[in-house]
Each structure stands twice: as C-alpha cells, then as structure tokens.
Amino acid sequence: MIFTKRNKENAPPKSIRTRLISNFIIVILISVLVFEAMLMYFTRFYFYNNVESILTNQIRTTADFYTQYYSNVPLDINIVDNAEIFWKQTKAEVQIVKFSGEVILDSEGIIHKDLLKSDDFKDALKNKKGVWKGIRESSGERIMAVSYQLKSDTGAVGVLRFVTSLDEIDSIIMYISLIFICIGVFVILIAVIMSILLAHSIVQPLKSVMGAAELMASGDLKVRVHKDRNDEIGKLADTLNYMAKEILNRDNVKNDFISMVSHELRTPLTSIKGWADTIIDDGFNDKEILNDGMNIITKECGRLAKMVEDLLDFSRFISGKDELKKERTDISAIVDYVKKQMSKRAAKEKISFSAVYDNLPAIFLDRDKIKQVLINLIGNSLQFTQPGGKVLLRVFEEKNSLVFQVEDNGCGISDEELPMVREKFFKGKNSKSQTGLGLAICDEIIRMHNGSLSIKSELNEGTVVEVRLPYDRGEYETKI
CATH class of the missing domain: 1.10.287.130 (Signal transduction histidine kinase, dimerisation/phosphotransfer (DHp) domain)
Structure with missing residues (x-):
C-alpha cells in the first residue's frame, strides 16, 4: 500500500496537452458509440417494424376476407377446399391453429407434433393481434410471427398465423451497421486528428506564457509575453x-x-x-x-x-490603516489657521501671501487632514516662489463643491514633469523636497474625501493647484 502511494506521488504529472487529448478522445468515443448504438437500434426497429406492418396488413386482409366470404363454411372444409385463400395474400408461411394449439395447416408442409404455445398465439386467443420474434427450433433461423383470430358467423373458429424469416432482414441490418461502424471509425480518426491540432493550439500559447512566467519568477522582469489572441x-x-x-x-x-x-x-x-x-x-x-x-x-x-x-x-x-475622522468643520476657521501659520514663513522669505474667502459653509470632513493638505500645498508654492513673489489661497463654492485654489507666480513646472509630480518619491529638477511624498500624500487625502486634485502650471509663469471637495447640503442638514 505504501509502495503504491509513493509510486503515485513520484509519477510524472500528465501534461495539459495529454489530458486535453485524452478528454477529447473520451468524449468523442462516447459520443460516437452512443450515436452508433442509436443508429443501429433505430435501423433494426425500422426494418422489424416494417416487416411487422406488412404481415399485419396481410393477415388482417386475409382474416377479413375469410370472415366476409367463407365464414358460413366450417374451417375444416375451407382448409380442404379453399386453402389458397389463406396464403394468396402473402409470401410468408401460413399456419392455421386451433384454440387448443394444434396446427392444422402449414403452407410449408411442416408437421407440428407439439401444441403451439408462443406469445403471439396466446395474444390472439385473447382477440388481440399477437407478435413474436424468436428462433425456430427446427431450423435455428430467426423468425417473426403475427397471429390473428379467424371469425365466422357463429364466432371465433381458430387462429391465423403468418410466419416469416428474419435472416435476410438481419443480413441487411448487419450490412448497414458495418457501414455505420466504418463511418464511425473514420469520424473518430478525423476527430482525434482535430483534437491533437486543437490541443496544440491551446497548449502552445500556454507554453509560451509559462516560459515567460518562469523567466519572470527567476528575476527577469523585462521579458514580455507575446499576445496574438484576445481570449x-x-x-x-x-x-x-x-x-x-x-x-x-x-x-x-x-x-x-x-x-x-x-x-x-x-x-x-x-x-x-x-x-x-x-x-x-x-x-x-x-x-x-x-x-x-x-x-x-x-x-x-x-x-x-x-x-x-x-x-x-x-x-x-x-x-489602509489611516481612516478619516470626519466632523462638522467651519472652513473659515481652517483657512484662518493656515493663513496665520504660513504668513510668518512667507514674511520671512519675503513673499506676499494672502487668503481670500467669503461665506464658507460648515461641512463634514477631517479637519486635521485638510489642514495638512493646505499647509503642504502652500509650503510648496512658497518653496518654488522667489522673494518678492506672490502666493494666493482662494476658497469658494462651485457646483456643490468646495474649491481650494493655491496660486503662485513661481518657477512653474515643465510639461515633461507635470504628469509625474503626484507620483511617489518623484522629485523634479527644481525640487527641494526631501522625500517627494508631499503631493502624493495630499492626493491620497483628497481621494479619501471623494474629491479631486488638479495642477496647472507654466514654466517660469507660475502654478495653480486646485482641490475640489464635493458635499451634499441635504445630507449635511440631516446630520446637523
């Protein structure tokens, strides 16, 4: 038991190609076999049913003809004088059977020593059409028998039985089945070839992807997977x-x-x-x-x-460990605080700094984080503005948003660097930042407030940084 388990563990894994081909072949084989079995069954059913229908029509015609024209004459006399009426409608073997099971007439001249006990005869005794398929003991051939009651004016007088050989029909069915089998084998061969090609078309791109993944895992991160399909x-x-x-x-x-x-x-x-x-x-x-x-x-x-x-x-x-602590905040108080704190630095660096606002609402936000953003943005403007320059903080409402604009006439940002200034650790040519994280942190804080931060700048002309914080007055009044 242990040996078998170890063998299974140490056995080489099957490739996707092998599994795909195996699964395709199994599905195809099952499908073809089921389809072949159904074809053979329905072919056999069609031929047997056709033979049964022909015999049924013939035996009913003969029985009706007998009832209409010969029923006033005893059956024994009709068998002697008018035997041809029973087999002129068919080429099958015709038998006349008494209710006791004794065969009193056989068109083939076969002498029946035993009483008839087949299922078709028993059904005919019950005034039903009887059908039976089996093997004739005397010859070993497959036969089909159809039985029907013979009736006279006084009632049922016996059973009429038509018997036909199925050997020729079975030969035809076998021939057709062989044709179906040959077609099935051909279909399987074509399907196997198509399965191999299909598995190759699936596995080959996977091998390419797997090879690139192995190179990436080994440290070659410059390798790229060639893409030639959109699946x-x-x-x-x-x-x-x-x-x-x-x-x-x-x-x-x-x-x-x-x-x-x-x-x-x-x-x-x-x-x-x-x-x-x-x-x-x-x-x-x-x-x-x-x-x-x-x-x-x-x-x-x-x-x-x-x-x-x-x-x-x-x-x-x-x-993601830093969460906002939103509370009702007077924006005017934040602006006044930032103005007071940054004015001293601006005066020290001989830069004109002013803040403009009017009738600002009290909204829900994280006041400390917004202070941090404004101080950082104004600090950047002061840092990149020469002595004698100007920095302006403007705050106003616009389209259900609170807008903060920090504008300066400093050195500006080049078009090449402008898209990258908010990236982590980015420091431009004129940057005096220590970490290059200031704008990245500000952008993250504004994003947490569901707001936006945008930058417009022209080299040697100045920069405008705009922060938009959306708010809903109805929600604010509800919380109040």
Whole structure:
C-alpha cells in the first residue's frame, strides 16, 4: 500500500496537452458509440417494424376476407377446399391453429407434433393481434410471427398465423451497421486528428506564457509575453505583462526610495555629527559657535522629523490603516489657521501671501487632514516662489463643491514633469523636497474625501493647484 502511494506521488504529472487529448478522445468515443448504438437500434426497429406492418396488413386482409366470404363454411372444409385463400395474400408461411394449439395447416408442409404455445398465439386467443420474434427450433433461423383470430358467423373458429424469416432482414441490418461502424471509425480518426491540432493550439500559447512566467519568477522582469489572441490566454498574457511591469516599477521605486532615504538621512546626520564634534572640541568656550551649531542641529533635526513624518503618513495611507475622522468643520476657521501659520514663513522669505474667502459653509470632513493638505500645498508654492513673489489661497463654492485654489507666480513646472509630480518619491529638477511624498500624500487625502486634485502650471509663469471637495447640503442638514 505504501509502495503504491509513493509510486503515485513520484509519477510524472500528465501534461495539459495529454489530458486535453485524452478528454477529447473520451468524449468523442462516447459520443460516437452512443450515436452508433442509436443508429443501429433505430435501423433494426425500422426494418422489424416494417416487416411487422406488412404481415399485419396481410393477415388482417386475409382474416377479413375469410370472415366476409367463407365464414358460413366450417374451417375444416375451407382448409380442404379453399386453402389458397389463406396464403394468396402473402409470401410468408401460413399456419392455421386451433384454440387448443394444434396446427392444422402449414403452407410449408411442416408437421407440428407439439401444441403451439408462443406469445403471439396466446395474444390472439385473447382477440388481440399477437407478435413474436424468436428462433425456430427446427431450423435455428430467426423468425417473426403475427397471429390473428379467424371469425365466422357463429364466432371465433381458430387462429391465423403468418410466419416469416428474419435472416435476410438481419443480413441487411448487419450490412448497414458495418457501414455505420466504418463511418464511425473514420469520424473518430478525423476527430482525434482535430483534437491533437486543437490541443496544440491551446497548449502552445500556454507554453509560451509559462516560459515567460518562469523567466519572470527567476528575476527577469523585462521579458514580455507575446499576445496574438484576445481570449483568456491573451488576457493571461496581459495580466503577466502588467504584473511584471508593476513589479519592475515597484522595484525601481524601492531602489529610488532606498537611495533617496540614504541620501536625505546622510546629509542632516553629517551636519549634526559635524557640529556636535565641533562643539565638543571647542569645549563650549565660543558662545557664537555654540549658538550656530545648536541652530543648525535643531534645523537638521526638524528636517529629519519632517521626513520621518512624511514616510509614516505615506505608510499609513498605503497600508489602509489611516481612516478619516470626519466632523462638522467651519472652513473659515481652517483657512484662518493656515493663513496665520504660513504668513510668518512667507514674511520671512519675503513673499506676499494672502487668503481670500467669503461665506464658507460648515461641512463634514477631517479637519486635521485638510489642514495638512493646505499647509503642504502652500509650503510648496512658497518653496518654488522667489522673494518678492506672490502666493494666493482662494476658497469658494462651485457646483456643490468646495474649491481650494493655491496660486503662485513661481518657477512653474515643465510639461515633461507635470504628469509625474503626484507620483511617489518623484522629485523634479527644481525640487527641494526631501522625500517627494508631499503631493502624493495630499492626493491620497483628497481621494479619501471623494474629491479631486488638479495642477496647472507654466514654466517660469507660475502654478495653480486646485482641490475640489464635493458635499451634499441635504445630507449635511440631516446630520446637523
């Protein structure tokens, strides 16, 4: 038992091609055999039924003729004087049988020593047409017998029985069956050839897909599956190609992220370590150097904290663990808070910053997340605007949406970089971002609010970032 189990486990697996061909052949064989059996059955049924119908018509005609013209004469006398009336209507063997089963007339001259007990005779005794098919004991041939009552003026006088050989009919049926079998074998051969070709047409593309998948699994993500059809295999090829492309992109993003984080961490850490060593070596004797060093250390620590915060925010969004905490929020209060916070930075960088709004509604949203978005967008505008420039925050209602527009007249974004600025870890030529995650995080927050974020920019002209947050006044009033 164990030996058999191990053999099954170690046996080479059947290929899809082998299984397809085997299944096709099994289905074809079963279908052809069933069809052949049905053809043979109906052929046999047709010929036998035809013979039965002919004998039935002949025996009824003879019985009716006897009843109409000879029923006034006793049966024994008719057999002697008018025997030809019983067989002139047919070429079959004619028998006249008494109710006791004694055969008193046989057109073939056969002497019957035993009483007749066949099923057709028994049915005729019950005044029904009797039909029987079987083998004649004396000759061994297959026969069909049809029995019918003979009636006179006084009632039934005996049973008329027509008997015919089925050997010739069976030979014809056998000949036709052989023709059907030959046709069936030919059909099976053609079907097997077609099955092999069909299995090849299915398996060959699968082999191509499987080969490409194995290369992808081994690390070659640049290989692509050639698609030459639009069926399920074609969709599988598209899926594998898309998967390889996404894995390659994610691998590139991972490498870029590691490179970026390494670089961004090294720069502030180098500054912090350098100034810490300078302060230690100086022994706190020079207060000016001490103050400069502490200021730089504080600034670099802030950069590190901001970078870590961006990475944590991004990680939460990607994992789906960050959920919105919506509550009724006064938008005017958010705008005032952001204006107050960003005005100091704008003044420090000698940039004119203003916020314009009027009669803003109180709607349901995550106030902290929206603050984060506005601070990030305004911070980007300040970062890319030269001293003496202008940054404007405009907030208004439009078509059941609350619209935030952050506009600046800074350096702008080139047409090549504009479609990519919201991608993760993207940093353009003029970017001063540490992680390249700011706009990606903002876009994710707005998407969670079912809103949209769009960017319009012209190089050396300025940029307009627009955020649209849809809201339903009826839903708002219901919640109030």
